[in-house]
Amino acid sequence: MTINIEKSPVELPKTVIAPSRFRNTIGKYHITRNSRCISCGLCAELCPYGVHLRFDNYSKPLRPRDDRCIGFACRENDFFCVERCPQQALTLTENPILETMGDYRWTAEMLIGHWNMAETAELPEVNLEYNLGKSGGGFDKLRFRHSDPREYLELGDEELDTSIDLNKRGDGRPEISLSIPCYGGGMSFGSTALPVMVGRARAARILNTLTCTGEGGYPPELVHYADHVITQVATGLFGVREETIRYAPVVEFKYAQGAKPGLGGHLLGDKVTPEVAAIRETVVGNALFSPFPFHSVYSVEDHKKHVDWIKEINPKALVAVKVSTPTDVDMVAVGSYYAGAHIIHFDGSYGGTGAAPDIAKKNIAMPIEYAIPRVHRFLIEEGVRDEVCLIASGGIRNAMDVAKAIALGADGAVIGTAELVAVECIRCGNCESGRGCARGIASTDPELGHMVSEEWTEQRIVNMYSAWRKQWCILLRQYGLRSLKELVGRTDLLVHLDYLDEEERATYTPAPDGKVVF
Amino acid sequence: MPKKYHIETVVTPPRFYPVGKYAVTEFREDCVGSCRNCVKKNCVYDVFKDNYEHWATIDEPEFLYLCQSCFRCVQECTRGIFSRVINPEYRELGDDYWRADIIHTTWYQAHTGRIPVSGAGYRGPFVGKGFDSMWTDMSEIVRPTRDGIHGREYINTSIELSRRVTQLEFAEDMSLLTDCPPILEVPIPVLFQQPDFGILGDGVLLSMVEASHELGTMMFIRPEDYSSTLLTYSDNLIPRLTKNNYHDYSDLISSSRMVELAYGPGIENEFGNLRKIRPDLCIAVGIPLNSEAASLALRLAQTEVDTLHFYADSHGNELDATEPRFLKEIIREVHLELVENSIRPKLNLVFSGGIALAEHMAKAIICGADAVAVDIPPLLALECRLCDRCMKGKSCPVELENVSPEWGKRRILNLMGAWRNQLIEVMGAMGIREARRLRGEVGRSLWFEDLERESFGPIFGERKVKGPV
Numbered sequence: 013m014t015i016n017i018e019k020s021p022v023e024l025p026k027t028v029i030a031p032s033r034f035r036n037t038i039g040k041y042h043i044t045r046n047s048r049c050i051s052c053g054l055c056a057e058l059c060p061y062g063v064h065l066r067f068d069n070y071s072k073p074l075r076p077r078d079d080r081c082i083g084f085a086c087r088e089n090d091f092f093c094v095e096r097c098p099q100q101a102l103t104l105t106e107n108p109i110l111e112t113m114g115d116y117r118w119t120a121e122m123l124i125g126h127w128n129m130a131e132t133a134e135l136p137e138v139n140l141e142y143n144l145g146k147s148g149g150g151f152d153k154l155r156f157r158h159s160d161p162r163e164y165l166e167l168g169d170e171e172l173d174t175s176i177d178l179n180k181r182g183d184g185r186p187e188i189s190l191s192i193p194c195y196g197g198g199m200s201f202g203s204t205a206l207p208v209m210v211g212r213a214r215a216a217r218i219l220n221t222l223t224c225t226g227e228g229g230y231p232p233e234l235v236h237y238a239d240h241v242i243t244q245v246a247t248g249l250f251g252v253r254e255e256t257i258r259y260a261p262v263v264e265f266k267y268a269q270g271a272k273p274g275l276g277g278h279l280l281g282d283k284v285t286p287e288v289a290a291i292r293e294t295v296v297g298n299a300l301f302s303p304f305p306f307h308s309v310y311s312v313e314d315h316k317k318h319v320d321w322i323k324e325i326n327p328k329a330l331v332a333v334k335v336s337t338p339t340d341v342d343m344v345a346v347g348s349y350y351a352g353a354h355i356i357h358f359d360g361s362y363g364g365t366g367a368a369p370d371i372a373k374k375n376i377a378m379p380i381e382y383a384i385p386r387v388h389r390f391l392i393e394e395g396v397r398d399e400v401c402l403i404a405s406g407g408i409r410n411a412m413d414v415a416k417a418i419a420l421g422a423d424g425a426v427i428g429t430a431e432l433v434a435v436e437c438i439r440c441g442n443c444e445s446g447r448g449c450a451r452g453i454a455s456t457d458p459e460l461g462h463m464v465s466e467e468w469t470e471q472r473i474v475n476m477y478s479a480w481r482k483q484w485c486i487l488l489r490q491y492g493l494r495s496l497k498e499l500v501g502r503t504d505l506l507v508h509l510d511y512l513d514e515e516e517r518a519t520y521t522p523a524p525d526g527k528v529v530f
Numbered sequence: 531m532p533k534k535y536h537i538e539t540v541v542t543p544p545r546f547y548p549v550g551k552y553a554v555t556e557f558r559e560d561c562v563g564s565c566r567n568c569v570k571k572n573c574v575y576d577v578f579k580d581n582y583e584h585w586a587t588i589d590e591p592e593f594l595y596l597c598q599s600c601f602r603c604v605q606e607c608t609r610g611i612f613s614r615v616i617n618p619e620y621r622e623l624g625d626d627y628w629r630a631d632i633i634h635t636t637w638y639q640a641h642t643g644r645i646p647v648s649g650a651g652y653r654g655p656f657v658g659k660g661f662d663s664m665w666t667d668m669s670e671i672v673r674p675t676r677d678g679i680h681g682r683e684y685i686n687t688s689i690e691l692s693r694r695v696t697q698l699e700f701a702e703d704m705s706l707l708t709d710c711p712p713i714l715e716v717p718i719p720v721l722f723q724q725p726d727f728g729i730l731g732d733g734v735l736l737s738m739v740e741a742s743h744e745l746g747t748m749m750f751i752r753p754e755d756y757s758s759t760l761l762t763y764s765d766n767l768i769p770r771l772t773k774n775n776y777h778d779y780s781d782l783i784s785s786s787r788m789v790e791l792a793y794g795p796g797i798e799n800e801f802g803n804l805r806k807i808r809p810d811l812c813i814a815v816g817i818p819l820n821s822e823a824a825s826l827a828l829r830l831a832q833t834e835v836d837t838l839h840f841y842a843d844s845h846g847n848e849l850d851a852t853e854p855r856f857l858k859e860i861i862r863e864v865h866l867e868l869v870e871n872s873i874r875p876k877l878n879l880v881f882s883g884g885i886a887l888a889e890h891m892a893k894a895i896i897c898g899a900d901a902v903a904v905d906i907p908p909l910l911a912l913e914c915r916l917c918d919r920c921m922k923g924k925s926c927p928v929e930l931e932n933v934s935p936e937w938g939k940r941r942i943l944n945l946m947g948a949w950r951n952q953l954i955e956v957m958g959a960m961g962i963r964e965a966r967r968l969r970g971e972v973g974r975s976l977w978f979e980d981l982e983r984e985s986f987g988p989i990f991g992e993r994k995v996k997g998p999v
Contacts (some may be wrong), residue, residue: 032605034602035605035606035610036604036605036606036610038604038605108615109604109614109615111616112552112614113601115653115654116654116656117652117654146655147656148655148657148999149655149656149657149998149999150656271651271652273668274668274959274960274961275958275959278647280647304958305669338668339667339973339976361665362651362652362656363651364649364650364651364652365649365650365651366649367647367648368648368649369645369646369952369955370635370646370647371646371888371889371952371956372955372956373648373651374652374654374889375665375889375893375956376665376667376668376956377665377666377667377668378665378976378981379656381985382981382982382984383985385985385986385988385989386984386985389988407651407652420989429650429651432650437650438601439653440598440599440601441648441649441650441653442600442648443648443649444648447574450574450575451600451601451602454649508986508989508990509995510994511986511990511992511993529551529620529621529630530629530630530631530653530654
């Protein structure tokens with residue numbers, strides 16, 4: 013069935029292949045070429061995925077690009093190199109290194125899947141489980157219910173709407189609409205390298221979305237992209253000046269953050285380089301622990317005073333309020349609404365990118381999966397749900413997590429970790445100390461901080477979101493929806509495996525098995 | 531203003547290479563040998579500092595305790611000769627409760643005295659058994675918090691081990707008529723307990739005892755293990771006596787501030803005899819944590835006991851049960867039994883067994899404990915690998931018999947310093963300034979069953995799977 017839609021097609025951002033920065037890309041499978049190889053070139057001719065490289069002017073065998081290999085599923089193909097090699101010089105195995113990568117939430121396959129998307133802007137051809145982790149709960153137990161083929165919409169990606177509106181109050185302030193239901197989370201200068209920060213802003217411009225300064229001030233390099241940069245006002249008030257408030261389309265108050273709810277931001281001394289200290293107006297090498305909470309805010313009335321202050325300084329800005337997920341998360345939401353916030357941003361306990369005490373990440377406040385339906389319901393009961401943009405974050409890892417969060421009741425999501433994974437973060441977790449990230453992403457070290465370029469960061473993030481958009485479009489078509497806005501609060505489209513009878517549960521994809529060595 | 535309590539920590543490296551999680555495998559036959567871009571030289575963490583020059587210089591297999599898993603060597607080697615595996619020894623570390631990651635994080639804290647901090651979000655399971663199926667709350671903008679973590683406002687972690695009178699009586703001239711028992715206060719809600727296994731030579735025991743002395747806390751110990759050196763720390767020791775043997779230890783009792791009697795019928799009749807030896811003596815009763823725990827607690831609460839010390843098994847499980855409940859559930863049961871009978875403030879509850887991490891201490895207190903007692907964590911701080919070799923009469927891989935008390939004390943102090951700081955983090959987030967206020971404060975916690983019912987119940991109906999996992 014073809015349905016004509018009146019809305020003009022969406023212009024999708026241009027994607028370009030953005031290969032890995034590293035010589036040896038990690039893939040799910042491992043192809044070994046042994047010394048029997050006579051360099052006949054047959055494998056290179058056969059493989060449509062480009063696993064075997066061969067150049068006209070170089071006849072020696074090259075190491076296979078095994079990250080492109082589709083693995084044992086290829087056995088059925090007549091181009092299966094292992095089978096066809098006349099010298100039987102090739103062997104295929106699962107890459108044993110996968111066991112040493114990833115964790116319960118971001119499994120090795122999810123990491124590889126996202127690297128792949130960030131490289132190609134396509135959904136991976138290798139059979140990787142990049143939508144589900146092994147955490148055994150929350151998003152990993154939620155599935156979209158089986159769709160009815162009669163609901164299917166025969167529409168192209170460019171005809172489907174994945175945008176979200178940030179200003180629903182109708183208060184005369186700009187009606188900002190983002191083309192994707194995500195914007196970038198606050199990662200400060202100091203916690204991430206400047207090229208990463210600027211690259212994220214450039215990607216936000218291309219994708220027509222936003223990114224956030226984080227707590228660490230507003231580097232001048234970002235001013236050029238100011239229309240797509242949220243200024244964050246956090247308890248440390250680093251870099252909060254009249255001009256940085258006036259630059260911003262959206263100003264975000266960070267009352268709390270999911271990774272360390274009830275605690276202020278941490279930037280350990282090693283990362284306070286002269287540049288970071290200059291922007292934050294502090295002393296080089298001194299650890300920066302932001303206070304908690306805003307000592308000027310102990311009530312909703314105080315909070316309103318804050319919001320009014322921003323609105324007064326920048327009459328065009330929307331105000332976002334970032335809070336964490338305590339037991340009374342619903343009351344916090346309604347309080348923020350009455351204080352005049354346009355966007356209420358809930359940061360669940362399992363996310364976060366920066367340094368945080370392990371005890372806080374694991375134990376303090378509730379996971380975002382519980383908070384979203386609670387807040388959504390409460391705001392509906394209060395009759396104000398339509399006037400506020402509800403954004404979720406904290407442990408939202410991939411496109412399907414975003415879709416599930418929306419179906420649970422959020423309007424959109426804030427993404428931090430996945431953007432870093434797109435620029436090849438491997439989640440070693442060692443962002444905070446010493447020279448910082450060994451892969452140059454979360455480091456201000458003079459040497460490491462320049463391992464990443466702005467252009468490459470931009471393209472990788474654009475690619476990843478482009479692939480994510482493809483996933484959202486597949487989902488929308490499946491359920492006969494034309495816009496992600498129609499998905500908001502559609503809990504009827506979700507099932508939770510633990511709430512199904514055994515028989516019905518067996519009809520859904522089980523969570524990936526295999527123990528994580530923790 | 532009295533001095534703020536603070537645990538001084540000093541970096542105290544381990545004596546042996548700890549068991550690392552990863553091992554690098556290196557296919558050296560493919561190494562070009564003279565590569566100017568050798569990734570080993572460029573390792574950010576200097577993991578390979580001793581072994582890139584010549585094959586012959588490698589003296590240890592590269593089980594990389596130092597490795598931070600950045601994968602740059604794997605991904606940047608020009609010949610791709612690196613791969614990684616999980617260290618097989620790491621897989622064998624601990625058991626399903628005392629997991630390898632718990633042992634690792636304890637070693638880290640004992641080494642550095644710092645709380646474990648990492649980036650890139652939480653990486654564990656969504657929910658788990660036992661303490662892993664509850665979360666602690668935090669204060670949002672609608673409730674004031676105290677910001678005590680960085681010292682702007684003091685967070686007190688003291689608790690008492692002495693009983694209290696629940697009602698005071700005054701004479702007409704307003705002088706106090708009630709005979710108030712002495713107060714025994716310890717500055718952290720953690721007591722030590724002599725482990726049931728391990729090579730508990732003087733070094734280990736002295737390390738624990740000296741650490742409890744420095745911390746101002748107490749340690750439960752068998753009376754037969756007292757040495758002349760230990761006797762000098764008797765203020766910090768709680769001898770574990772029985773109804774039948776305490777007569778033999780009157781000297782010990784008179785030099786101790788607190789003793790523990792193992793539970794037995796009619797135990798309460800002995801309290802008077804003990805206090806004849808030392809009138810200001812605090813008395814704890816050691817009780818196995820089983821289905822009788824709550825009723826026993828209620829009965830003993832009517833007596834002049836100060837503290838009830840419940841012993842769970844080393845995994846935090848109820849004893850003598852076919853389907854044992856976990857510590858968390860029984861703490862609730864015991865605490866609530868006393869609350870419902872309006873007698874809870876009179877005495878203190880200490881629980882031991884299965885307290886493995888700082889968060890367990892905070893959660894046990896939220897469930898209703900006053901304090902916890904730990905035995906395995908201090909042993910881990912001394913590098914114990916829980917390998918059970920000592921229980922089979924074999925040698926200890928980390929030579930616990932040679933632990934020097936000074937080094938051991940520092941390691942345990944580091945661990946406790948990190949634990950206390952983590953407790954303060956959690957309490958600060960909740961806006962609570964007193965460990966005593968945290969006791970039984972379930973309003974500042976979130977429980978898996980409640981969250982599922984309240985958030986998912988209206989959407990998905992009834993849960994068909996029993997338990998969190």
